[in-house]
Amino acid sequence: MSGAGATSPVITLLTDFGTRDVYAGVMRGVIANLAPRARVIDLTHEVRPQAVADAAFLLEAAAPYFPWGTVHVAVVDPGVGSERRILCARTSRATYLAPDNGLLSRVLERDPPARVVSVENRVYFLPEVSHTFHGRDIFAPVAAHLAQGLDPCRLGPEVDAIVPLELPRAREREPGVIEAHIIYADRFGNLVSDVAVGDVPAIAEAELGGVRIAGPLCKRYVDRDPGQLLLLEGSTGLLEVSVNQGSAQEALGAAVGDELILRLHSTERSEVS
Amino acid sequence: MSGAGATSPVITLLTDFGTRDVYAGVMRGVIANLAPRARVIDLTHEVRPQAVADAAFLLEAAAPYFPWGTVHVAVVDPGVGSERRILCARTSRATYLAPDNGLLSRVLERDPPARVVSVENRVYFLPEVSHTFHGRDIFAPVAAHLAQGLDPCRLGPEVDAIVPLELPRAREREPGVIEAHIIYADRFGNLVSDVAVGDVPAIAEAELGGVRIAGPLCKRYVDRDPGQLLLLEGSTGLLEVSVNQGSAQEALGAAVGDELILRLHSTERSEVS
Amino acid sequence: MSGAGATSPVITLLTDFGTRDVYAGVMRGVIANLAPRARVIDLTHEVRPQAVADAAFLLEAAAPYFPWGTVHVAVVDPGVGSERRILCARTSRATYLAPDNGLLSRVLERDPPARVVSVENRVYFLPEVSHTFHGRDIFAPVAAHLAQGLDPCRLGPEVDAIVPLELPRAREREPGVIEAHIIYADRFGNLVSDVAVGDVPAIAEAELGGVRIAGPLCKRYVDRDPGQLLLLEGSTGLLEVSVNQGSAQEALGAAVGDELILRLHSTERSEVS
Structure with a gap:
């Protein structure tokens, strides 16, 4: 090349x-x-x-x-x-x-x-x-x-192993309950998680910093009223916690590394292992 | 094209x-x-x-x-x-x-x-x-x-009407008195108004947030001493409220949308309708 | 050209x-x-x-x-x-x-x-x-x-003299003692001085804002533990005051213009005049 x-x-x-x-x-x-x-x-x-x-x-x-x-x-x-x-x-x-x-x-x-x-x-x-x-x-x-x-x-010489990133990974804590994490907060205060939206199709609710956020997953900010928290299909394919026309980071006082708990509808099963 | x-x-x-x-x-x-x-x-x-x-x-x-x-x-x-x-x-x-x-x-x-x-x-x-x-x-x-x-x-298809911007417009409130507005504040704290300088040739004084700013219109920051408020012919052709080597926004606690009253010399008439 | x-x-x-x-x-x-x-x-x-x-x-x-x-x-x-x-x-x-x-x-x-x-x-x-x-x-x-x-x-016409920058210059205050200055603080809080590292090869210690910083001159941030102050050979060839993985500007409350005193080992002599 x-x-x-x-x-x-x-x-x-x-x-x-x-x-x-x-x-x-x-x-x-x-x-x-x-x-x-x-x-x-x-x-x-x-x-x-x-x-x-x-x-x-x-x-x-x-x-x-x-x-x-x-x-x-x-x-x-x-x-x-x-x-x-x-x-x-x-x-x-x-x-x-x-x-x-x-x-x-x-x-x-x-x-x-x-x-x-x-x-x-x-x-x-x-x-x-x-x-x-x-x-x-x-x-x-x-x-x-x-x-x-x-x-x-x-x-230079070829290398076999590179230094890995030390990060928690989203995992299924118990059937229907995903333990995920906030991995990035953007300028708008959108909180990006480590869960691909394709892996959690039917979320009943989420919990972040003691605050409950109702499902289901939204496709658009405007699916909630201005100022409301929502679970969003982010533009990178990852689940995000957002506020329509506001900052979820400020609303929740959240930070990178925080745990995000997702509860799925009982008839669904996550793909996260 | x-x-x-x-x-x-x-x-x-x-x-x-x-x-x-x-x-x-x-x-x-x-x-x-x-x-x-x-x-x-x-x-x-x-x-x-x-x-x-x-x-x-x-x-x-x-x-x-x-x-x-x-x-x-x-x-x-x-x-x-x-x-x-x-x-x-x-x-x-x-x-x-x-x-x-x-x-x-x-x-x-x-x-x-x-x-x-x-x-x-x-x-x-x-x-x-x-x-x-x-x-x-x-x-x-x-x-x-x-x-x-x-x-x-x-x-895509041609459109007839587009969504307009909802903004107040500068207007002559009474003969010789213009009601204008701050439409933008830049990094330096210059306050840009919605009045073209060509429309208000002879300003006696202005009032913004209860503070009086003496005319006439200046062409340069350096027409006033450092730290002083001035009415300026801005680089976009609009009247600006500025401070020489300072921030008018901070000095006045002003914000976009604030009303700016301009009093013209009595022998002059504005072009603002 | x-x-x-x-x-x-x-x-x-x-x-x-x-x-x-x-x-x-x-x-x-x-x-x-x-x-x-x-x-x-x-x-x-x-x-x-x-x-x-x-x-x-x-x-x-x-x-x-x-x-x-x-x-x-x-x-x-x-x-x-x-x-x-x-x-x-x-x-x-x-x-x-x-x-x-x-x-x-x-x-x-x-x-x-x-x-x-x-x-x-x-x-x-x-x-x-x-x-x-x-x-x-x-x-x-x-x-x-x-x-x-x-x-x-x-x-336009050629000019003979240009306006100089009014700045203090590093000087040898007494044998082995250099009076230098902070001339720039970068985004990381590194404090750049007006002394070229080549002119001060053997620094015993420095003093900035009443705080003593031990020599010798370091080549790398990692020559000190995280959080520690150090005297650094900066990337522009000038001596910098830094903190490994931290901000010297914050640690010292320092500002551009501050005096930086360098004490050289007694057997050395500075090139700063």
Whole structure:
């Protein structure tokens, strides 16, 4: 697979660098230098500082909508400068570049890699590599080279196992009762859970932070009156707890990691194991 | 009019999706897929959530500065998933795509459309359309097709009337006294009114929230000392209430919708009807 | 030097316009009109309002990483509309456009200009120039013309002296004791000083706001335990005060301008004069 096709290759950036400094802009400068035809798209630079799990969710949500051959660069990297590895994973549809800290766990589960290498070949880094800004000195130039068609094999040795994301998983606690979790809260206060809506077709009610939310699953915010809590089929295919024209996060005082209990109608059985 | 000229077409994005999630990035991914040569420019993604009137003002302020043939996509859409229509308006200089909720009212008053259609043809949507993220599933792919030269007629039937924006309008309350309103507050705390400066050439004084602001109309912030309130000829041609090197919004505790009373010099007459 | 090479020219934008209004987007619209092939990269639009010194630091930090021939546009401009000049500086590697208020001081010290002109030729401005939004009416169109290959000489007369940035400078207070200053605080709360790490090789300890921070200089955040203060070799080559996985700014209640005292080991001597 080569990134050099008839149209210019796409590179996405997902970081916790924020937008009030020039960290993200400098990464773009390095890329503009080395891959002048690449189209660089910001997924976001406002991941909560060092929130690897948030980044893992966001990358999984976004990647399927990008062109074949896109190079996705994700830098949320509490261990920058330590001996943690940097991974480059090549799948049948994209290339992923991220620290080996669990950030790629979700997206590679959905889009399994043909090969994962440890990024070590300094030929593709900037000449001087700082210990605190690998986004500029390693991730950006390596991404640019990948967008120009570099074979990941050139970056370093293949790795067998990557660091997994330490996360609870939704499970059936007892027949008809699912123990799920809030895995992400978006700008609007929608609370995304770790349950695919296809796995819980008939919800009687849910409970989050002591508050009961009546089923069934809604398809639209407007299925409830403004200000009301609802269980929603989210745009990523996951169940969300939302408020029509409001913030479920504020209404419930909820946070990422909170337990969400789902009670199914007795005649139904969940697919969550 | 075709978007496929010698230079690549421009698509602008104006939403309330924020920049800390990947909603805007995903829209760009969809566009990159379908219109690889399009240049995508963010107007802003930080419209106050569901503030249709803010979006209407911002779109009107920005659109005149974009190239001929630009496709402007505006998604502030409290009714997403309901039966509200999506409009595509083609004018002599641009194409506008937005929910039918008043968002296009201002810009189409200034740039009247030759034709407005209801966007209904699913051929131009993503194969799966969610009920909560039409930005990704409808607006982005339709914008990409329009940038590639698609005729809006292909999108759906022509519509006769669009939903208007419910807004007060500046009016002459009595001879020499204009009742105006604050329609937007920007990042600096400048308070934009609904009065064109050309309509009120000789202001004696203004009153906002019980505070009197002395005329005349200033052309520059520096026409008053730092910290002082002033009546300013804003960059959009509308009268603004500002503070030199400060925030009028904070100084006055003002908000969008507040009434602004303008008293003209007795020998002058306003053009506001 | 011409901006029209085999690849499209790069224009960077650095402003305090924020991202919740359309000011930055409108600048991009103007550029898209006049220089359709230019690649526009945002350094940031979230410089603290009117913080010229912050902008000067950020521009110096970012510029070296951009391609040869880049046009850097920086608009932090408390004097907009006054008689302050607008400068265009051409160096051997880039072109800089900014108000004459000290913003270019740092970057031109590192990258000395062959020529600096005062931007006055209205032929290259928008036809109507407001008094409050020169970013749109002057900076954007002039940058576009420069990216298209315009010779800066066409913009206006050469200037001899530019307004300097009024800043304290690190100095040796007594043998082995450096009086330095915090010149920038980033999103993570890292406090950047005005001392190059090469000038202070052996720090015994530092003092900031009454708090002592033990040396030596660290290369990595992870050289200290999470939550601990450290003296860091920053990614710009300047000494920073940081907290591993935390905010030094919050931990110390520090602000830009604060004094930072460095005590060197007695056998060492600083290069700071």
